[in-house]
Structures are given as structure tokens and as C-alpha cells.
Amino acid sequence: MSAAGRRTVVITGASDGIGAAAARTRVAAGDRVLIVGRSPGKTAAVAAETGAEAFVADFARFEDVRRVASEIAARVESIDVLANNAGGVFGDREPTVDGHERTFQVNHLSPFLLTELLHEQLVAGGASVVNTSSVAAVRFGAIDTTDLENSRGFTATRAYGDSKLANILHVRGLHHRYGGRGISAVAFHPGMVGTSFAAGSKSWFRLVYRTPLRRLFLISAAQGGTTLDHFIAGRPGVDWQSGAYYDERTLVAQPHPQVRDDELVEELWRRSAAMVGLPG
Template sequence: MARTIVITGASDGIGAAAAKMLAYPGDRLVVVGRSPQKTRAIAEELEADSFITDFTDLSQVRELAAGLAEKYPRIDVLANNAGGIMAGRELTVDGHEKTFQVNHLAPFLLTTLLIEGLVASRATVINTSSRANRFMARFDIDDLDAAKKYSANTAYGNAKLCNILFTRELQRRYGDHGISAAAFHPGVVASGFSAESNPINKLAYGTLARRFMLSPAQGADTLVWLATSVPGGDWTPGEYYAKRKVAKANPLAYRPELAESLWEQSAAMVAV
């Protein structure tokens, strides 16, 4: 049966690589990106549908969800892949810290707005996290917008921990209704995810350092595996993966009450 696969952050890096690897004849591929030029180029190359959405604006995320729900009766795979490391603390038009919104709040909103269709489709939801959840996070559930203390790397680590907490709570709430959710670490990939970051991170992920990094296709491997294999058979829903195996996350990722609190606060922030 033909499937519909939606990938956000698909105009570059891991998302673009995954899109190319998932462009199977007969399936419907939908690529979502911020850059009109890059997103449309990928879509044309793969004969895929495309949507232009900037996750720093939640009104655009709502428009995306409405457009997807209207156009596709079923969505079999939703890959929440958009994200990145930002530079200084900056608030979006919605009043939230940019790293938190782009990496967690926007994909949370998109997923929850599509939840009825995802449940009906018995969909797989894949969230791109990072091992930064273990080494960079200094998580404070009472300061999600990092108003008290901010650093670019900490904000990114916190957001990547949010991806895992969201995955686990999504599975708890909707696993019995048909959803299969997973988070994964792609590895240290040579991509443009640090384009808006500070000079130190740009240097760390720059041209010379890229010699020692994974290619976007290598980074996309676990995403593609999760999207094409059998949840409950090949992999366990609700878990965090690296290199196709369950990986160890931040100890906070295994606190159900924290995952539930993050969900409730996120829902209040986006008025779901």
C-alpha cells in the first residue's frame, strides 16, 4: 500500500538526505522546509510535494498542519526533523526562546494538531534528537524559555531532551491508539544545523571539522530505518535510538512526571 511520508527540515542536511532515501515509487513524499528555494529544489528533484514553513512563527505551523490535514487523508510517517543551534537568546514572534520553539514547541504543535489523523493512520512519529540531551542539558521545567540563564549549547541540549520527553509522553498517551513514536540521535553530521549559532559552534562544525563528521546520508540512516521498519517488531516505540539501537538518554528522560509536565506546559504555550 502506498504511504504518505512527511519530513520537516527537509531542505538541507539530514532531512534532505532522508527524503532522497525515502523517495520510493508509489509513495507520496512531502518535504517541509524554511527556504523556498532549497525546499522546492529538493521537491522537484524527488517529484515530491512541498510546504514552506518557518518554525519561528507558530501561525505558519498551524497553516502547515491545516494544509497537511486537508491534502492528505492519511499520514503514515511524520518525521519531526527541523531544528538547530541558535546564537544569543532571542524571542520569536510568539514570545518564546527561539531554540526551544524551533526544536520542540513547533513540532509539538504540528504533531498535536495532526494527532487525530495520525492515530487513524496508525502513524510512526520520529523526532530528531541528539546526544546533546545528555551532555549539554541543564533542564529546568520552570524555565523552558531560558529567561533566568541562557547559553546556546544549554538551550540546544534542553530542547533535545524535550524531544525525548515528548516522544515518551506521546507514546504513553497515544500508543494504545495506534501511534508509534521514537526519538533518535543522528550522530555528529556535517550539515547546516549550526548556521545560526555562535562563532565557536560554527568553527566546531565548520569546513575542517566536517572531515571527521558523518555525511547527511549516514546521519539519516536511523531515521530511514525507523520510517521503513516495523514498530513493535524491529524497534520498540517510545524509545531513544542511535545507530539503530536503543541508546542511553539523560536520566531526566525517564521521569514520567517530567514528560507529562512538559506536555501540559507545551500545550498551554501553544493553546492546544
């Protein structure tokens, strides 16, 4: 952090929704904000509106993730916060150009890869890594390291729940591996936010998000962005605990039996590293 207190914050999935909302808040607070989005037009529009610096990457392509990591690393020497917020719910099981199931790659493997590629900058900044997870991790997630990409019995809901559980296990792995190097990590559920993230899904999420009554039980992107910003702006060890999962701002001590399985956390890390082409 600079002497003036201006932090460098990277937010993915920031072309709209809660990522864009948090970007607006952080720029207004005086931070240097770098936003990453899949849509060039939408990402440029948020950057023009806020003064954030725009980067474009499709997380369904590792090539894009590697390129954007290189672009960010060339721009900044240190990062104070990396918010891994990009993700979504998708339809049928389909492989990406990298050969992985799309939900698992976009929601877990690509954020994992980006975090590792920016490791030097994160250590330099004594950074916080904030993973946007979901209550779906608790309700539908069940990691099977022999079938991480759900080749058996695939459903969009199960794939999403597994990927969001992987986000929490990733945070546990970051805390164990890099806590001694000054990196803190947290995962959180932002609430049921009324955005378009499930528009292309065949899961029950699509029904919930398209019902005419959705405003009765969905919160706005601005409200969800406030929760994301709580963790971006918060101080690890004071405002939130590193290695933990929160349902909105409430600490969940036992979110899922697999979260406390240290061997599973390590095995998922090793397999994820192999899948993205990094040393384990």
C-alpha cells in the same frame, strides 16, 4: 497504508541535510512524501528533484505551523509517518514573534504543535512519529519546568541540549498518551552530521562544524539520512521500540535520568500545550 503498500510520509526540515536525503530514499521506495522546509527555494528544488510534495513553514512562527498543518490535513486523510526533523542551534537568546525563546520554539514547541494538529491523520494511519534528537540532550540537557526557555544563565549549547531532551520527553509522552490509539513514537541521534545547521550559532557546535578537519569526524548528510530513514521505514516493536531513544541505531536504555521521570514528561506536556495554545 494503501493496499499497494504505499505509505504517506511527512518529513520536516527537508529542504536540505538529512531530511532531504531521507525524502529522496522514501520517494525512490514508492512512498508518497510530503516535505516541509523553511526556505521556499530549497524546498521547491528538493520537491522538483524527487517528486515530493512541498510545503513551506518557518517553525519560529506558530502561524506558519498552523497553516502548514491545515494544508497537509487538506491534502491527506491519513499519515503513516511524521518525521519531526526540523531544528537548529542558534546564537544569542532572542524571542520569536510568538514571544518564546527561539531554540525551544523551533526545536520543540513547533514540532509538538504540528504533531497535535495532525493528530486525526496520525491516528487514521496508525502512525509512527520520529523525532530527530541529539546526543546533546544527554550531555547538556536538563529540563527545568520553572524555566523552560532558559531566562537564567542562557547559553546556546544549554538551550539546544534542553530542546533536544524535550524531543525525547515528547516521544515518551506520545507513547503513553496515544499508544492505545495506534501511534508509536521514537527519538534518535543521527550522528555528527556535516550540515549547516549550526552556522548561525555561538555554541561550540559552530567551531566543530566549521573546522577544516570536520570531515575526519563528521558524517555526510546522506549517511545521517540513512539513519533517519531507518526509523521512518522501520516497524515499531520490530525494528525499534516505541517511547525509546536511540544513538544512531543503538538503543540507549538510560539516556538521561529525566527521561524516566513520568511526572516530568506529563508536566512538560501540559506546559508545552499551554505555550502553543492547546488544551493540556
